[in-house]
Amino acid sequence: MSRSRTTVVDIAHAAGVSKSTVSLVLQGSPLVNEKTREKVNSVIADLGYVYNRGAANLRQARSKIVGIVVNDLTNSFFAELAVGMDMVVQSAGYVQFLAHSGESVDRQREVIASMRENGIAGLILSPARGTEAADLKPLIDSGIPVVVVVRNLSGAKVSTLLSDNYTGAKAAVRHLVSLGHTRIGFMGGFLDTAVFAERLRGYRDALQEAGIAADEALIVHSAPSRAGGVAAVERMMLLADRATAALCLNDAVAFGVCDGLRTVGIEPGKGFGVIGFDDVIEAKTAVPALTTVSVDPQGMGQRAAQLLLKQINAGGNEQESLVTSVRLVVRQSCGAPVRNNHLEEMA
Incomplete structure (x- = not known):
């Protein structure tokens, strides 16, 4: 297979892994275990694939996509939260890429990797149980703004929006x-x-x-x-x-x-x-x-989206921690x- 025609999908098929896992390997993510990394890298070498990081970064820079990952869309709270986010994101000319982790950290990693591959401009995340600050490091290191909502993530150098x-x-x-x-x-x-x-x-x-x-x-x-x-x-x-x-x-x-x-x-x-x-x-x-x-919930979603867009427009990942008021x-x-x-x- 010629080098120019080899794709991430080809590598994933040959290695028996998902496309998102291949993307994580290409990005040098620590989230992939060593055995899988070696297998994917071996296939990459065999197929002669060359990762064009510059093109990937260019796609990201021009992106008008905002990633949103929530832990439980079966709970109407998160559906209303997402609606609030979409109201702000859409009015700002962005498209919402919504995913459901189902409280699975592995699933969450997969969808975030897929979102990165599609060049998201920023991410809003309600973390799945067991999520650690290190899980967001690849995003932060690449300069993608992140806002964590609903559940706090101790040690993560990202903006947060929580309720009281x-x-x-x-x-x-x-x-x-x-x-x-x-x-x-x-x-x-x-x-x-x-x-x-x-x-x-x-x-x-x-x-x-x-x-x-x-x-x-x-x-x-x-x-x-x-x-x-x-x-x-x-x-x-x-x-x-x-x-x-x-x-x-x-x-x-x-x-x-x-x-x-x-x-x-x-x-x-x-x-x-x-x-x-x-x-x-x-x-x-x-x-x-x-x-x-x-x-x-909708108001909280709107504030989360506003916080993320503020960071995207500023071109940085300046941390802000906000706590929304509640009432009985x-x-x-x-x-x-x-x-x-x-x-x-x-x-």
Whole structure:
């Protein structure tokens, strides 16, 4: 095969790897293991491929593409976040290249590599679980602006846009305490994410402020999804002294908690107080309407896109760290106070 006609696709096919992996090898990325690197380099030598870095850099410089990678598009929060980003990106004359990592770091690396190959001008990333600062080093080293949203990434030299998780959680628990609840649960979330840690800290501090001892049995970990909310209720129902209300990690979990409560004959907002976090569009129309901490997903997406475009236009990767304010929106799902043994009577 002649040198001029050999492509990255040819190399990927011959080496039995993805096109994105070949791109990572060509870029000298540390994300590829040594065995795979050697195999790809051997094929490159055999086929006589020459990587035109200058042409690649030129494509990137002229790019009007913005990469957006989120960890869970099945959660409507991230869909609304992406809509907000697209509103700003499109009005600025850029095209949005959206991808879903599904909480897989490997998948995330693949899509980011593919985006780099297509010459993105910048990247907005809501990191998958387990993402490390080193994962973004190739992007940063190449001068591509990066904005990390929703989940903080410790040690990464990039701009960040986060919501005030601690203050929001604290306000939610204070409200439940004001209704007379003393057995307040915290439902949903992965232990190894910063969002979980920040919201849990707000929950704990609000209980302490009210003179209520935190009961570890009422902190129920589960996937941050609707199914995770159902699973959290199932686990809570096994407790002898159950909660009478709960702050949920996000609205998706809260919707699942409501589903799970109805399954055991408990009506959300009457037999159990439920508060979510995010204020997605469905929160207003849910039955009962969901009390939640409003993050304004679309507005957050717009601010993230504005921050990225600012860096693209400045031609650099100057770090900025922004925290968006939140507010508690009280609707019907938090209900009225109930006696500590009310759930036992209804179950």
